[in-house]
Amino acid sequence: MHGSSDVGRLVDRRPSVTPERLIDQLIPPPTFAEVSFATYKPDPAEPSQAAAVQACQRFCEQAVQRRAGKKKLFGKREVLPGVGVYLDGGFGVGKTHLLASSYYAMSGPREFKRAFATFGELTQLAGVFGFVECIDLLSDYVLVCIDEFELDDPGNTTLISRLLSALVERGVSVAATSNTLPEQLGEGRFAAQDFLREINTLAAMFTTVRIEGPDYRHRDLPPAPEPPSDAEVAERAAAVPGATLDDFDALCAHLATMHPSRYLSLIEGVSGVFITGVRPIDDQSVALRLVSLTDRLYDAGIPVVASGAKLDTVFSAEMLAGGFRKKYLRATSRLLALTAAGQAGRTIT
Known part of the structure; x- marks a missing residue:
């Protein structure tokens, strides 16, 4: 040339995006296509990084157990609510690496259904399919991973709070990354106090894991x-x-x-x-x-x-x-x- x-x-x-294409896109980005917990290299000077790997591995085990449910009489199983883990930390400490590793940890002899999306992609999914249809679509998943959790406007706050609450009730576990602790989501962006109920509902779903370290x-x-x-x-x-x-x-x-x-x-x-x-x-x-x-x-x-x-x-x-x-x-x-x-x-x- x-x-x-x-x-x-x-x-x-x-470009145009079909609903099918949106579903196909619910995988980790190419940059994180080969990652695993084993390829995450914790900084020895930052003990929170090694602790975060262990927390994510425990979360994955719990997510599988929750999805399997509890045995009841006559061989039936009772669905247990999903669990949540929230990876909080600055830029470049490996949060997305651990999130994608959690996604890939769900593969094995039994291929579990799981989704990986940015916060924007998740709100778009609900917009394209509709709220109820989106719950139906994801309710048999073991895991939904949400990268860069953001609450930029009241509509999205309410939407995602209700969507995740409904999914967790149905046994779906949720892993998220952000630079903001759950109870601080939305600060400085809109009248957060008006939406504290939704934000607190979200915060209650997650165990927060703090990851310290410089931006790699x-x-x-x-x-x-x-x-x-x-x-x-x-x-x-x-x-x-x-x-x-x-x-x-x-x-x-x-x-x-x-x-x-x-x-x-x-x-x-x-x-x-x-x-x-x-x-x-x-x-x-x-x-x-x-x-x-x-x-x-x-x-x-x-x-x-x-x-x-x-x-x-x-x-x-x-x-x-x-x-x-x-x-x-x-x-x-x-x-x-x-x-x-x-x-x-x-x-x-």
Whole structure:
């Protein structure tokens, strides 16, 4: 390929997502396709990490026992409520690794039904199938894993609280990760006190496991590199088969035309994402869509090369001081890892 005109653009893609596709997507992302409890390497200086592995293994054993139920007279079984584990910690301490390991621990001689979804994917699933149908769909699962548990608005708070309560009653166990303790979910984002009942219902389902440690993504990760020029980005994109090249503002506008559940399909088959004209964002909804895209890119291990503002300045200081602070910091951490890979011309591992 010899010219930027040959390079595809994300803004030209209009993906659609069928309900079947949504179900098929309920698996750990490619980055975590090979993980297990054995491949998690606890930091000897952080005893909470080794303790978290043991807590997750115990949780998996309990989840299987709960699903099997209790024997009653005449060989019948009584369904026992599911259990919950909540992995709380900062960025890059291995929460998603342990969550995916819990998912994979459910395979064996008996293949148990289990699902792995981001919080956004779970709310989307309920939106597509309907609340009651979503409960029916998941009620015979052993385990539902929810990555990056977020409560961004009152509707989602109520929806997920009731959905998980119904599933747990039916013997489904729930594992979740977040940067926020259950009783603090929703703080600073909406009138949390109005929804304390739902939030407390959620908190009561989980045993909280705290994981301490530095962000492994920033171990040996240099600060944000000096961005290349627009011309360099276009030239590099043209040299990478399967890459896309987009203007930052145009891409942000395109993301607004579709639900974030389609972002995974949007980047399907893309080998690298090249963006020109990055600038700081001061619109919350634009920023949150960029966070969702960043998560999908990170999950898929797709490197990023961008010109314009440094990627650690995309979210303004004002935004980092608000209710979505943790979300933006996580996205910045992931963008730095993606651009480090882009600089080196490799995928994320």
